[in-house]
Amino acid sequence: MSIEELERLLLTQQRRGHNHLRFSRRLEQLFARDRFRFMQRHWGTRMVILAAVSFQLVYGLHDLLVMPFEVNLWLLPLRLLSVVAIIASWLYYRLPDADPERAQRYFATAYLVCGILVVLLIYASHIQGEQMPYEGLLLFLVFGHGVLSLPFRTVMFSGWLLYGLFLVLGLMFNNNSEQLAYQLLFLGCVNLIGSTGSYLQEHAHRSGWINLRLLNIARRRSEAETQSKLRQLAAVSHDLRQPLNAMGLYAQHLQECAADAEVQRVSEQLNISVEQLGRMLQSLLDYNRLTLTGAVQTQIQSIALLPMLERLRDEAQGDPAASGVRLLVECDEPLWVRSDPALLERMLRNLLSNALRHAQAGHIWLRAEQDAEDVLLEVGDDGVGLAEDQQELVFEEFRQLDNPGRNADQGLGLGLAIVRQLARLLGHPLRLDSAPGHGARFLLRLPLTEPAAIEEPARQQVMAGRVLLLEDDRASREALQALLQRWGCEVRACVNFDEALLVLDDLQPQLLISDYRLSGELDGLQALEAMRERCGTMLPALLVSADVSPALQERCMHQSVQLLGKPLLPARLRQALARHLNGQPSQAAVPGQA
Structure with missing residues (x-):
């Protein structure tokens, strides 16, 4: 059943009410299943079973102590039968794959059987000349109405059936009509009050179930809408970062190339503004990713x-x-x-x-x-x-x-x-x-923990080297190529993977740099791995991406590729170039570091 259909049925039932303690057929099945599962999980059910068994065992011990042996020959088998009925119903009730309707019938049947045995115990003792008081049946009825949480119809039918059985056996074996009338009056009042209480309890239970179901539907819909919006924002993060990445690289290049003082001042302010915008966008997307369920996995x-x-x-x-x-x-x-x-x-x-x-x-x-x-x-x-x-x-x-x-x-x-x-x-x-x-x-x-192995310190930074750049976005490619050349690197920039393979042997690069999202069939990480195989060596490699998800970080870590997030900050790029062109092993990225 879809959420929309369930909501429609619940709202319709809420408007109609349930004074007869019945829902529509499909809702009644769901209600019975949820009620049964709740009873299965709730510790109070086990306490009820324990109390019911203890009820019979305590009274059985009482019989052994105060009743003659001949009377116990009648009473003990009946008490043992009631204990067996309780335990048998509970064993089925606790099965994970138990059918809710059948389990409820077994539980109600066990209750009714125990009640009948209590009535028979009272009159079995009368037949043997012992006066067992009727309070045992009184306690049993109170137990059924107030503790077991049985459906109203079940507990009402069982209570009045036991009342009728007590009446019939009383007329047959109880010679004291005045005493019998008093007992019947008291038991009838207990049944009447208990039935009313059971009705009110189940009516409130059904109302609460409808409200809880509607609340859960509203919560799930709200969470789904929120997650959908967050995923949409995460999906467009690459498109948001791409022009900002190129802007930052051009601003850095302009600042380094400017000879005129005024141009240098303006370019410096432009660079600062781009960095501010990059930090703000990074904070927004990081918060979005943290809010998105399951988007961030920890690496402890x-x-x-x-x-x-x-x-x-x-x-x-x-x-x-x-x-x-x-x-x-x-x-x-x-x-x-x-x-x-x-x-x-x-x-x-x-x-x-x-x-x-x-x-x-x-x-x-x-x-x-x-x-x-x-x-x-x-x-x-x-x-x-x-x-x-x-x-x-x-x-x-x-x-x-x-x-x-x-x-x-x-x-x-x-x-x-x-x-x-x-x-x-x-x-x-x-x-x-x-x-x-x-x-x-x-x-x-x-x-606090024990120290781990300490890595060797980085060597002196060196900027010169041959770099193969794979980037399909023209603005980002030209900006990054110009900046790397400005820093002293020999750079060959390629638009696609096929072009990169053509210049690979000629350039013999010392470092590979690739964007993650490429226009071809391969992503950047797959392209880097293929170029390494072509060269026959584990060349140092940088992957530039707006996606810094835990899954991509894990892939980069396994393939010894350093992940740099967009927008790409020049200072981070310089650090990465110096380390990798100096022969240092690559490391996985930290989210938010570009």
């Missing part, structure tokens, strides 16, 4: 904190916002933690950028210290701080407390929202301690 490993913190500090010192700010790293001993290095670095970079742009601080620090079996990682500042009512607001999407004019220099207001999303994804508790005038401290708790 051992991480040395001190090199990461020092690298982030050195990177931040080049930020114009760091002018006049003292940046410190406090990590006295080599601490290793378990986390995803790319995602953890992204969190810390966002926290550091947030402090530089919004804290108005003179002193910002990255501090790591061991705390029992964990490491407490702190990004703090001595800035203006936050009031208590502001501390939750700063983690909201697109929220900037000190930027009412939406100054583009301060980003989109997604940095801390991404930090919170990543902290939840990685399972690292995040806490903010702040007060007005006393700065802010963002604290992350990470699991």
